[in-house]
Amino acid sequence: xxxxxxxxxxxxxxxxxxxxxxxxxxxxxxxxxxxxxxxxxxxxxxxxxxxxxxxxxxxxxxxxxxxxxxxxxxxxxxxxxxxxxxxxxxxxxxxxxxxxxxxxxxxxxxxxxxxxxxxxxxxxxxxxxxxxxxxxxxxxxxxxxxxxxxxxxxxxxxxxxxxxxxxxxxxxxxxxxxxxxxxxxxxxxxxxxxxxxxxxxxxxxxxxxxxxxxxxxxxxxxxxxxxxxxxxxxxxxxxxxxxxxxxxxxxxxxxxxxxxxxxxxxxxxxxxxxxxxxxxxxxxxxxxxxxxxxxxxxxxxxxxxx
Amino acid sequence: xxxxxxxxxxxxxxxxxxxxxxxxxxxxxxxxxxxxxxxxxxxxxxxxxxxxxxxxxxxxxxxxxxxxxxxxxxxxxxxxxxxxxxxxxxxxxxxxxxxxxxxxxxxxxxxxxxxxxxxxxxxxxxxxxxxxxxxxxxxxxxxxxxxxxxxxxxxxxxxxxxxxxxxxxxxxxxxxxxxxxxxxxxxxxxxxxxxxxxxxxxxxxxxxxxxxxxxxxxxxxxxxxxxxxxxxxxxxxxxxxxxxxxxxxxxxxxxxxxxxxxxxxxxxxxxxxxxxxxxxxxxxxxxxxxxxxxxxxxxxxxxxxxxxxxxxxxxxxxxxxxxxxxxxxxxxxxxxxxxxxxxxxxxxxxxxxxxxxx
Numbered sequence: 001x002x003x004x005x006x007x008x009x010x011x012x013x014x015x016x017x018x019x020x021x022x023x024x025x026x027x028x029x030x031x032x033x034x035x036x037x038x039x040x041x042x043x044x045x046x047x048x049x050x051x052x053x054x055x056x057x058x059x060x061x062x063x064x065x066x067x068x069x070x071x072x073x074x075x076x077x078x079x080x081x082x083x084x085x086x087x088x089x090x091x092x093x094x095x096x097x098x099x100x101x102x103x104x105x106x107x108x109x110x111x112x113x114x115x116x117x118x119x120x121x122x123x124x125x126x127x128x129x130x131x132x133x134x135x136x137x138x139x140x141x142x143x144x145x146x147x148x149x150x151x152x153x154x155x156x157x158x159x160x161x162x163x164x165x166x167x168x169x170x171x172x173x174x175x176x177x178x179x180x181x182x183x184x185x186x187x188x189x190x191x192x193x194x195x196x197x198x199x200x201x202x203x204x205x206x207x208x209x210x211x212x213x214x215x216x217x218x219x220x221x222x223x224x225x226x227x228x229x230x231x232x233x234x235x236x237x238x239x240x241x242x243x244x245x246x247x248x249x250x251x252x253x254x255x256x257x258x259x260x261x262x263x264x265x266x267x268x269x270x271x272x273x274x275x276x277x278x279x280x281x282x283x284x285x286x287x288x289x290x291x292x293x294x295x296x297x298x299x300x301x302x303x304x305x306x
Numbered sequence: 307x308x309x310x311x312x313x314x315x316x317x318x319x320x321x322x323x324x325x326x327x328x329x330x331x332x333x334x335x336x337x338x339x340x341x342x343x344x345x346x347x348x349x350x351x352x353x354x355x356x357x358x359x360x361x362x363x364x365x366x367x368x369x370x371x372x373x374x375x376x377x378x379x380x381x382x383x384x385x386x387x388x389x390x391x392x393x394x395x396x397x398x399x400x401x402x403x404x405x406x407x408x409x410x411x412x413x414x415x416x417x418x419x420x421x422x423x424x425x426x427x428x429x430x431x432x433x434x435x436x437x438x439x440x441x442x443x444x445x446x447x448x449x450x451x452x453x454x455x456x457x458x459x460x461x462x463x464x465x466x467x468x469x470x471x472x473x474x475x476x477x478x479x480x481x482x483x484x485x486x487x488x489x490x491x492x493x494x495x496x497x498x499x500x501x502x503x504x505x506x507x508x509x510x511x512x513x514x515x516x517x518x519x520x521x522x523x524x525x526x527x528x529x530x531x532x533x534x535x536x537x538x539x540x541x542x543x544x545x546x547x548x549x550x551x552x553x554x555x556x557x558x559x560x561x562x563x564x565x566x567x568x569x570x571x572x573x574x575x576x577x578x579x580x581x582x583x584x585x586x587x588x589x590x591x592x593x594x595x596x597x598x599x600x601x602x603x604x605x606x607x608x609x610x611x612x613x614x615x616x617x618x619x620x621x622x623x624x625x626x627x628x629x630x631x632x633x634x635x636x637x638x639x640x641x642x643x644x645x646x647x648x649x650x651x652x653x654x655x656x657x658x659x660x661x662x663x664x
Contacts (some may be wrong), residue, residue, distance in 0.1 A: 003513050003514070006509070006513040007510075007513065010506060010509050010510070010513075014502070014506060104343060104345075108345055111345040111347060112347060112526075112548055114548070205502065209501075209502050209505065210501040210502055210505045210525075210527040210530060211530065212501065212525075212526060212527065212530060212549070214345075214346065214347060214499075214501055214525050214526075214527075215343045215345060215346065216343070216499065217500075217501045217502070217525075219497075219499075219500035219501070219502055219503065220500075221502070250503075250506070251506055251510065254493055254495075254506055254507050254510040255510045255513070255514065257492070257493045257494065257510075257659070258460070258491050258493055258510050258511050258514045258516075259514065260491065260658050260659060260660070264660075264662050264663070266494075266496060266662060
């Protein structure tokens with residue numbers, strides 16, 4: 001394996017959880033709900049996946065455990081913000097704190113456990129292509145899922161009838177409600193989809209990225225996923241590109257250091273975040289397109305008239 | 307926002323543990339303030355093991371409340387002050403960033419005794435304690451120098467503080483003692499605790515041809531990568547053999563328990579005095595995990611070096627040693643003094659990296 005392939009492989013591992021978690025949040029936000037609890041849902045997914053895999057001995061059942069943990073945890077957020085109409089920003093922050101704490105408690109028994117690693121699946125024929133084959137077609141299930149998810153979500157949001165409804169309630173929940181769309185029910189589903197994705201991203205962390213459980217192992221990746229959604233201006237393909245750009249800058253700065261390039265390490269560590277800010281600036285340069293892209297009801301509570 | 311989250315979490319933790327700490331007042335309270343979680347598998351867990359040893363040793367005579375995940379900064383001062391108010395006789399604050407808060411609280415509570423780990427500021431009621439980790443890193447360096455095929459090791463470093471720079475230099479000096487051309491590549495990850503990032507750094511170093519790995523960060527992720535890739539590695543703070551059964555050569559284990567027992571005994575006897583303690587291998591505050599996955603002659607060499615350091619015959623920083631740019635630092639036979647070590651802000655010759663901030 002050449003160093004080029006090695007770097008690409010590492011970039012993919014680092015980018016996949018960001019893309020998946022951000023994609024879930026993208027759907028949630030398209031429905032008009034701002035859930036800042038991605039970090040909390042992600043870490044719950046990580047502990048859920050690790051524990052399930054450890055107890056059953058199967059990394060695949062572990063993935064299911066992660067997805068279910070994330071979705072159930074987000075249900076709690078949905079109940080508070082959609083049914084009880086609690087403030088979305090505060091509830092999201094609380095969800096992160098609760099997730100970090102609860103996962104630590106739930107995972108205490110699993111600290112230092114050997115872990116079950118999710119193995120790569122080699123796709124015949126395609127994996128024999130030089131360079132591309134090793135990098136793209138000898139990957140684990142979650143990577144393939146992430147690409148399929150981007151395609152599916154893009155189709156769903158912009159081509160399907162339900163997707164149109166989701167975008168409609170995200171832009172103007174009152175009108176959508178007047179048209180007979182069940183706003184609350186749709187938002188419940190969107191929030192839970194976001195939670196399931198964050199859980200899947202968490203499963204990638206504890207089954208592939210670093211197959212182990214340690215408290216706080218999500219390391220702020222949920223916050224990066226949140227930024228990615230804005231970075232992508234709520235569009236799945238841009239989100240995929242953004243996720244990989246972020247992953248690539250993160251990995252390349254480590255390689256630059258190991259090569260002994262004389263740039264301060266703090267500067268290099270900052271680069272991925274700086275890149276995000278720069279792209280955000282470029283995107284928001286045109287105020288009109290930003291406004292068009294942002295779901296107009298984002299973060300606003302909806303109380304149906306009875 | 308993450309900071310806010312941490313602060314809120316810390317406050318919640320504070321309220322909870324103060325509640326439980328207030329119950330029994332007749333026992334002597336020996337309190338702990340931790341920067342991380344008790345089960346981090348590294349730094350804080352090592353202190354937690356020391357606390358558990360205290361409980362075992364003194365049983366009903368003492369009580370040992372603790373606060374976990376206290377962020378360094380203004381919250382630390384509040385946390386330590388709450389501990390002092392709750393009737394603690396002795397408070398161990400176990401992170402470098404707790405230094406100024408500890409001193410500030412100690413001024414307000416002259417009757418309470420404090421011990422700060424890894425700091426350099428003391429007072430009549432504030433003692434400091436640290437461990438000579440560099441002795442262990444020197445031994446690791448010797449092993450690396452003997453085992454590395456291409457003579458290049460990778461070092462995953464956290465923050466450019468003297469402690470870490472000293473570690474890098476000790477490793478290089480040890481390796482050089484058996485292989486004069488030994489080189490080191492360094493990656494700064496600017497975190498103590500991020501398994502993903504530490505693993506990425508380990509992969510980057512291995513991809514660039516490093517065939518031996520050492521870390522100055524707190525999770526077992528780099529060890530796990532080393533195990534997968536079949537590259538030899540050293541554990542940090544705790545024995546990491548579970549994560550790297552086929553590749554861990556040894557680990558530097560922080561064993562604070564003996565020190566804690568000694569100090570609590572002094573407290574109970576009424577002989578506690580403020581001291582600035584910097585013990586090492588010979589005092590048992592630092593121990594080496596079993597030497598594994600290496601040929602017998604290398605193991606013997608490592609054991610000899612350990613014995614010599616313990617007896618005082620060998621000081622890891624003994625000249626001739628040059629600085630990175632080739633200018634002399636220590637003359638032949640000259641030993642580095644503790645002051646220079648504790649403020650170390652330069653690399654020795656052979657480190658292939660530019661020190662941040664230089």
